[in-house]
Amino acid sequence: MTATPVPPLRTPAEYTPDRIAEIRVSSVRVPLPHAISDAKVYTGRQKPLTEVAVLLVEIRSSDGCAGMGFGYSLRSGGPAQYAHACELAPALIDEDAADISRLWEKLVWLNASAGSSGLGIQTIAAFDTALWDLKARRAGLPLxxxxxxxxxxxxxxxxxxxxxxxxxxxxxxxxxxxxxxxxxxxxxxxxxxxxxxxxxxxxxxxxxxxxxxxxxxxxxxxxxxxxxxxxxxxxxxxxxxxxxxxxxxxxxxxxxxxxxxxxxxxxxxxxxxxxxxxxxxxxxxxxxxxxxxxxxxxxxxxxxxxxxxxxxxxxxxxxxxxxxxxxxxxxxxxxxxxxxxxxxxxxxxxxxxxxxxxxxxLSAAPGLGLTLSEQARALTSDTRLIARPR
Known part of the structure; x- marks a missing residue:
């Protein structure tokens, strides 16, 4: 039996960067069915938890592929994460969406004066996750x-x-x-x-x-x-x-x-x-x-x-x-x-x-295998679209 020839690899010259065309940043507040209390409440250090503040990031590239990422905060920090995300998002426009590690480093350095952990790093997480979701979707593979x-x-x-x-x-x-x-x-x-x-x-x-x-x-x-x-x-x-x-x-x-x-x-x-x-x-x-x-x-x-x-x-x-x-x-x-x-x-x-x-x-769907619901849009309190100038 004759083996099927392996097709030649594409050369680097054939690679066309898939540039990030637009990013939507949204602040979503998800109420819990009822307030909950752990030991931090019983010791008087925190109040009962009633909702989760979610930072949602949707990234669309020039070829029409899209990825979604999210972060969260409990009790405080949600509005600050959203504001910081709006501040960071323009830095990713026109970047090659495939270069995830380099883009993570870029965002970390932009965030450097805010510290190496905490709210700034948590904000970066939503962008990073969206890029991984986009990459897996483009490849047609679950993450x-x-x-x-x-x-x-x-x-x-x-x-x-x-x-x-x-x-x-x-x-x-x-x-x-x-x-x-x-x-x-x-x-x-x-x-x-x-x-x-x-x-x-x-x-x-x-x-x-x-x-x-x-x-x-x-x-x-x-x-x-x-x-x-x-x-x-x-x-x-x-x-x-x-x-x-x-x-x-x-x-x-x-x-x-x-x-x-x-x-x-x-x-x-x-x-x-x-x-x-x-x-x-x-x-x-x-x-x-x-x-x-x-x-x-x-x-x-x-x-x-x-x-x-x-x-x-x-x-x-x-x-x-x-x-x-x-x-x-x-x-x-x-x-x-x-x-x-x-x-x-x-x-x-x-x-x-x-x-x-x-x-x-595991889901067999590509990326994270997640689709935003109508309820997610209804729970969105603020949203901003950052895109290439037309």
Whole structure:
């Protein structure tokens, strides 16, 4: 049999840059079905959460291809992110949309006086994600396949049913609904000022669902070192999958000491504002389960760097929130990985993630596989179009 000849490669001279022609920046406010409270509310440090402020970026290139990215903020920062995005967007007009890493660096340098983490980097994340979505759509590939997937589905757990303000009966009912819907694990919020409340709630869920349920708890940074040590030791009997943020997020040494003194894995990283912050956690052995948040650290580009570091350290991975973005990214990780099920952003999109047998399943659609809904447009409070001069 004669082999089919391989067609010749295109030479660099044939490449035509696909220039960014226009960018739409929108501020969207997504209300929650009801106010929720975690330990930060019970300690008086924050108010109940009632909505998510979403920064939406849509990028269209000269060949008509489009990509969408988004970031978010909780309780404060939404208007500032939107204003900063409008400030940065003109710098991308006429750039080659394929040069994602270079464009990320360009935006970071434009943002330099605002700092290397925080609001500015979170704003850049929406542009970076939109460029990755555009690149995958142009290639006709799901984002996970463009990067290189290790699996087509990822274990998932639910958080939104386990908040502290919900009576334990409601928490158990929500867990039953989640498990019936195919979700594989349950996370409870802890950190109540009365430690007995925490232990009673965890015991009630473990008793109801038995020893085989993957069960996690999250203290939302509300314990000091002595209390964290006592609570982590007291929680050992429940065979938890992990204990999340037992200490303030930037107490790297404290997390490392705790991780080395208890059997249950310690999870942290969601509050990291850059890949460098996460690298510090890795280097100090402060997390058995790393929890990067792509919108908080600058988007897909730095997230992939974090994945490489976590792989080398042989850590488990459990990205924070934004399952619509973290599912395809988590599927590219070769180690143990979980995706957090929080349905708050579902009103923005026409599609729903398929969940079955304890796992979230990747979409076969190109890019992120997401289409903005009419409700997303209705929830938009401000929008601006930045385009080439005509």
């Amino acid at each position: 996970a396949k463009l990067i290189g997937a290790h699996q087509d589905s990822v274990p998932c757990y639910n958080t939104s049913g386990g908040y502290l303000n919900a009576p334990i009966e409601q928490v158990i009912e929500a867990a039953e609904r989640s498990l019936a819907a195919g979700i594989g694990g349950i996370k409870l919020k802890v950190g109540h000022p009365d430690r007995r409340v925490d232990l009673q709630r965890v015991a009630a869920v473990r008793d109801r669902f038995g020893p085989d349920l993957p069960l996690m708890v999250d203290a939302n940074q509300q314990w000091d070192r002595p209390r964290a040590q006592r609570m982590c030791q007291a929680l050992e009997e429940f065979d938890l999958t992990w204990i999340e943020e037992p200490l303030p997020a930037h107490d790297v040494a404290g997390h490392a000491t705790l991780a080395n003194s208890v059997r249950t894995p310690i999870a942290t990283g969601e509050m990291a504002g850059s890949s460098a912050d996460l690298e510090k956690l890795i280097d100090h052995g402060a997390a058995g389960v790393l929890q990067p948040d792509a919108p908080r650290i600058g988007g897909v580009t730095p997230f992939l760097d974090v994945l490489a570091q976590a792989r080398r350290a042989r850590l488990q991975l459990a990205p924070h929130f934004v399952m619509e973005l973290h599912l395809p990214l988590a599927a590219t990780f070769p180690g143990q990985v979980w995706v957090e099920h929080i349905e708050w952003l579902e009103p923005l999109f026409e599609e729903r993630i398929r969940i079955a047998d304890g796992r979230m399943h």
